[in-house]
Amino acid sequence: MSAPVGASTRPDGDAGGPHPLQGFSSADESARLIRNYRYAVERMMRILGGWIALTPELSAKLLLGRHVWDNAQHADVLGKRLPELRAQAQMSEPPNAAFVAFMNAIEEPERPDQSVERLVGVYRVLKPHLIASYEDHLRRINSVYEPPTERILVRLIEEERRHVAAGSTILRHLSAAPGLAERGDAWQAQLEELLAAAGGVTGAGLPAPARLDGPPSTPALNDDPSQFIRLEQSPTHWPIPEALEGALAGFGAALVARDAAGLGRWLASELLAAGSPAARLAGLGPETHRVVAFAKIGDKRAVKIRLEGVRAAGAERRRDPPHALGPDGRRLARGSRRRGRPRPASARLTAVLSRVLIANRGRSPAG
Amino acid sequence: MDRPIAYDKLAREDRFVRMRAREVAQVKVEQGLPPFPGLFSRESIKERVHGIMVGELQAMEGAGRTVYDFPDAPWEFTMDMARQVWDESRHVDIYIRLLEHLDGYIGEFPETTILWRCACAEDAAARVAGVNRGLEGLACDVFNQLVHIARKMGDPILERAVDFVLADEITHVRMGSKWLTKLTEGDPERRRRAIEFQETIDERFNLGGARQDGAHDAVPISIAREARELGGFTDEEIERLIKTTQRSPVY
Numbered sequence: 001m002s003a004p005v006g007a008s009t010r011p012d013g014d015a016g017g018p019h020p021l022q023g024f025s026s027a028d029e030s031a032r033l034i035r036n037y038r039y040a041v042e043r044m045m046r047i048l049g050g051w052i053a054l055t056p057e058l059s060a061k062l063l064l065g066r067h068v069w070d071n072a073q074h075a076d077v078l079g080k081r082l083p084e085l086r087a088q089a090q091m092s093e094p095p096n097a098a099f100v101a102f103m104n105a106i107e108e109p110e111r112p113d114q115s116v117e118r119l120v121g122v123y124r125v126l127k128p129h130l131i132a133s134y135e136d137h138l139r140r141i142n143s144v145y146e147p148p149t150e151r152i153l154v155r156l157i158e159e160e161r162r163h164v165a166a167g168s169t170i171l172r173h174l175s176a177a178p179g180l181a182e183r184g185d186a187w188q189a190q191l192e193e194l195l196a197a198a199g200g201v202t203g204a205g206l207p208a209p210a211r212l213d214g215p216p217s218t219p220a221l222n223d224d225p226s227q228f229i230r231l232e233q234s235p236t237h238w239p240i241p242e243a244l245e246g247a248l249a250g251f252g253a254a255l256v257a258r259d260a261a262g263l264g265r266w267l268a269s270e271l272l273a274a275g276s277p278a279a280r281l282a283g284l285g286p287e288t289h290r291v292v293a294f295a296k297i298g299d300k301r302a303v304k305i306r307l308e309g310v311r312a313a314g315a316e317r318r319r320d321p322p323h324a325l326g327p328d329g330r331r332l333a334r335g336s337r338r339r340g341r342p343r344p345a346s347a348r349l350t351a352v353l354s355r356v357l358i359a360n361r362g363r364s365p366a367g
Numbered sequence: 368m369d370r371p372i373a374y375d376k377l378a379r380e381d382r383f384v385r386m387r388a389r390e391v392a393q394v395k396v397e398q399g400l401p402p403f404p405g406l407f408s409r410e411s412i413k414e415r416v417h418g419i420m421v422g423e424l425q426a427m428e429g430a431g432r433t434v435y436d437f438p439d440a441p442w443e444f445t446m447d448m449a450r451q452v453w454d455e456s457r458h459v460d461i462y463i464r465l466l467e468h469l470d471g472y473i474g475e476f477p478e479t480t481i482l483w484r485c486a487c488a489e490d491a492a493a494r495v496a497g498v499n500r501g502l503e504g505l506a507c508d509v510f511n512q513l514v515h516i517a518r519k520m521g522d523p524i525l526e527r528a529v530d531f532v533l534a535d536e537i538t539h540v541r542m543g544s545k546w547l548t549k550l551t552e553g554d555p556e557r558r559r560r561a562i563e564f565q566e567t568i569d570e571r572f573n574l575g576g577a578r579q580d581g582a583h584d585a586v587p588i589s590i591a592r593e594a595r596e597l598g599g600f601t602d603e604e605i606e607r608l609i610k611t612t613q614r615s616p617v618y
Contacts, residue, residue: 053432066457297476304381
């Protein structure tokens, strides 16, 4: 009497386990899953590449820069597997429209102050989900006839685990300011909802979450997130001459005091004649000021001042920075409020006086 | 995200001071200084290394944008550009460390965005011609000379590190030469426009005559003939570049 289909006698004599040739998908289905993975990986890779220019923090820039190439290789190796499964090479396919919507949401945060959201989307939601999906696939894959796919997934899991560990390190570094961690958590929750609604990268439902708390493999010096942070924190020591420091403090104090006359002492006479930059600068009325950049141009110095708590009125819509040259042509200040963030008209703002070039090395202004 | 993004969306930490290249040059010239830092003192080498570090940062950002901006380009093109992102991110790393080696700091000199602007061309062929052949060609010139000067100064750290970066840059020029040809196959008008774009960049980066055909320690920037040949420049192209350097009085 012959055994029923699917329950044939195992040639290796192990009657307890599944048959060694038992699989969970056809070649066509395997190709579809690979196209699904490739859609997520390719799109993630392009998003990471596009974000580098939009992300101010050096540590995050370097992280994204390193991982674009890894993920391009992942998409490539997945794409090259496809013809081996009777499918077209290098094709990507989302499982459904909801997953496309999820990826659109991942891509959404593009303002300079949204680095935390950017990294949360990729390193706390998408990559962990991909690891979980690959691991789920591996648990079910047939190791006799699918080693090519198996090897690819093993490699991807190892590299994505390294990425997640690196991303988590950078995220902890970037989330140190109050409120940022909570903002990241809220964004993560939103994205996870979208991901669940899509049924994950394959559309078949979410696999069990991957365990990501194990010790990550030691990164090479070239790929170590703590090095990215170290490079971001590369010592910056501004040799500001004492007198110049005093001059900058005087300029800043006049800004805080909304002292148009005091500011006027620092501005070029031709500018004062052309308009009222001192009054406009005074209108910013910041609560505090501090020097955030100090660059050399020969014997001259370009100084950037950050103003915190700028009054919205009058500063909200100005796009052209005021120009100010010193009376003898040796002092110049240019200010521009940071743009791009919608704010209520009454909000207290942060502004950056993008350039204050002072060539007098701290001599007191005339008068 | 927009494709491509606006020039002024380039994000930076506060410690960078961004200025127009022309404005920086003008402030220097007013002080009787050359518009482009030379290689004749440790301070000027530091300034040049800072400029290169910022250039590598913009090159990483530019290559990243190319990966994003052209999803319909051939997959192998995307792979080359993604590889370039990785290379440039390592170069940023290298040049920050070199800056530290020279007792410099990030933000010590203003950042100009002339390079980034060139990396924002809307056509992929123009972008690789301008960035990979124009700007990376300039990088070959600058790095080749820097290796020579570092050797002469007896600074093996600078010499060795820049030598490896130069090898990468030659690879990037080669990618540019390959993709300029492949992307414009059967479209001579597109090729003409891309080359024209590259030539405007070459002209701009002759830096008012700073780039010349000459000995490494005799001219501000010497043209790296051999490196350019390795990157796929023809003799005719190199000769044409040399000619343009002789008529570039404007910075």
